[in-house]
Amino acid sequence: MIDLSAIDLARIQFAFTVSFHIIFPAITIGLASYLAVLEGLWLRTRNQVYLTLCKFWMKAFAVNFAMGVVSGIVMAYQFGTNWSGFSTVAGSVTGPLLTYEVLTAFFLEAGFLGVMLFGWNKVTERTHFIATCLVALGTLVSMTWILASNSWMQTPQGHEIVDGIVVPVDWFEIIFNPSFPYRLVHMGLAAFLCTALLVAATGAYHLLKHQYEVESRKMVMMALWMLAIVAPLQALVGDQHGLNTLEHQPIKVAAMEGHWHPAEEGEGVPLVLFAWPDNESETNHFSLEIPHLASLILTHSLDGDIPALTSVAKEDRPNVALVFWSFRIMVALGIAMIVLAWAGLWLNRKQSLFQRTRFLQVLVCMGPSGLVALLAGWFVTEVGRQPWVVYGVLRTVEASSAHSVQTMTLSLASFVIGYLAIFGLGIFYLIQLLRKGPQLTSDAPLSAQRPARPLSAVNDLIN
Template sequence: MHGLTALELARIQFGFTVSFHILFPAITIGLACFLGFLEARWLLTKDTVYRTLYQFWVRIFALNFGMGVVSGLVMAYEFGTNWSFFSQFAGGVTGPLLTYEVLTAFFLEAGFLGVMLFGWSRVGPGLHFFSTVMVALGTMISSTWILASNSWMHTPAGYAIVAGKVVPTDWLAVIFNPSFPYRLAHMVIAALLSTALFVAASSAWQLLHGRAVPAAKKMLSLALWMVLITAPLQAVVGDAHGLNTLEYQPAKIAALEGHWNTAAKDDKGGFPLIVFGIPDMEREETRYAIEIPRLGSLILTHTLNGQIHGLKDFPKADRPNATVLFFTFRTMVGLGVLMILFGLLGWVLRRNGVVYRSRAFLRFAVLMGPAGLVALLAGWMTTEIGRQPWVVYGLLRTTDAVSAHTAGPVAFSLALFVVVYFIVFGVGIRYMLKLASAGPVADIHAHGHAQPYGPGTVGAVPAAVGAASARTAMAPHGQRNS
């Protein structure tokens, strides 16, 4: 860390903590919806396969939920310690939005989470299903408020600047700012897609190890249907999000496309899509560029001869880091294309009746398990790094938002976070993967049967997770994004 400034260290620290945190809410959102579907199907059909899958995945949900809450708490403190001038400037907007998240989503989740996790033997099936639905609804409401706050930082609206601070003048405009609908849809679909790939990987692992039971086949089937639906839908939403970004943050689009000159055209008009290259911020060019003529115009302007602003149209001080954005964006898009192909391949194999027996496809499903989360991280980096050098786009620069610290304390806290996070969350993630790889088959063997509503089911959730989930009702919750 030698030679880094306090600003650079603070940015690295927040990027590190948010990168860990965002993984857990994504799985929480997806699994909450999945559990609601499983319990609904169990109540409607009385098919014990759905009950078995619910009791298997609810344990992973509880563990993931607890890690999401704990990792989110750290971010709330970072706003006060490392980004105090941002809090002073924009707290009039971000503070109430995060408070609304606590008053609505957190109270809803905290009120029903205990019933969902421990009430299978204590309440009737109707109330238990209602609790599951309320927890799932809470995760969606939480995402709405968090994304409203973050989207406002990208496309601020409904405000006035009074005495150097942001004052809300129209809360509807603040919440439903220009980028909010696109970013909320993009995030929720990413969560559902990431969870579907995680579930598919778990079930494929079971089938590869000879556990060809109805539960493993059922969750693979459900996961593949979700991938088949959400992967192409995400591409459509991503395109709309890109057009919105082109309108409100054109420098970001120029950077992630690696385009420097507005008027640079190939011999047929329009501008090319740069498939590969290395954007050079000093030389103001994309080196070793491999281009497809006119495709860039077609994608970004939906015409063959449209143009976008090149990075040279923007002052150097206002340009985001094109070198980083170019590759994070292509990582996200490349994995997205792979997900679409995965979904289509699963559909073809299903029609041919071999989807559960093709070992090559099952291995592919296991490898695709982390793809959704990696794409989510790449997309988040593209969004947040692309906003630079602004914290609140066009209003507050990152250099003006950081607290007046020296580099030493920030470096020490960053090093401490790295050690603690890799130990604590490394153990948690490893245990979660162990549960997922064991599968519902192991659970049936352990208990002799899949447990119904009734006595003896409290142990379905690990005790440590139960204690952690109980503590969430007493913890400050402002920056959790689950």
């Protein structure tokens, strides 16, 4: 039987809730920009297909936005309940950053969300389009503040430690810390990839059902072009992000590469394609390697070395196997996205894309892959930072609240049951909504009522 401490349970609970939460903002960020593009194309071309798709995806946006808000509130409460040490020590930095996110991004989104969802035929077309653009801008601003906070925890600067408490000294340095630009762009592109794959899968599903042909073809083509451009760009950004991580968090990179021991002079570091890292024996089992390639990628030299895991004590290392495999899942799915996009565009050039049933089935199966890659990337980021909550400043064991195992067990069980019930139903409804398809709509508003909640913009019932 696994013997878990209270802090282990607290970490599992936070990982569980944040994993549920992150998928909703990612889709919200991508869909908001997609809606702005669709509405802009409709205003420019007056092509009814763009309006139909805009109103269809606006319903999905409303459902997703509502779940994102609810799941996000829980995250803030956990800082006080389970991680009071973190709030006490670092709250003077993270608290204001989260407050700025509410005062700017959330108010911007909430202020114009009602106009976007319920303003059809109630405001002018230009006003409605501006509202949609401002909601999209709000999601990007929200991401900026959240990534600033998380990046500071990864690469902290601009502060002093006074009596064991973090005191802000330079907010410019705090916000624009060394890893912030890379994380911000990496997360933004990931959100667009997640949305593109979701849109492509929805369009392919309806093409396989031989329904909504015009709208579905438009969805697939727009998504494939987005994937073809953004996926290779994401690979380049990821490479630069990795080099930045090597500079500031070298042990995280060592875990990603499964690099246990310093390389002999002139030997270089091999790229470990597959292996089973063993934390106890400090080695990799069943390793499949390409000599010198890790050195070439990370140091641009065939014999360059990188810090090894054994260069620090065991208690200063993350869970190597989890970081190692999460990184490979993310990279493998990224490569698959690039291949998928360019294969689809090649088939379209051959004018056979929409006749290839097998390819459309692959598109449907790849629908969740963006979210899986997103979660894998965040596992690398967060698990690889361990045993630190604020890297080099505050350890995880020092950040937790003094709860008993029984208390945390009950809390974790309650969260699992509650999340699976509430968000499981929400995700099921969202899937049903997408399966229903972009039915032809009139210029009537989404709802004849004047609801106060985003979710009420969706008037479809689950069969």
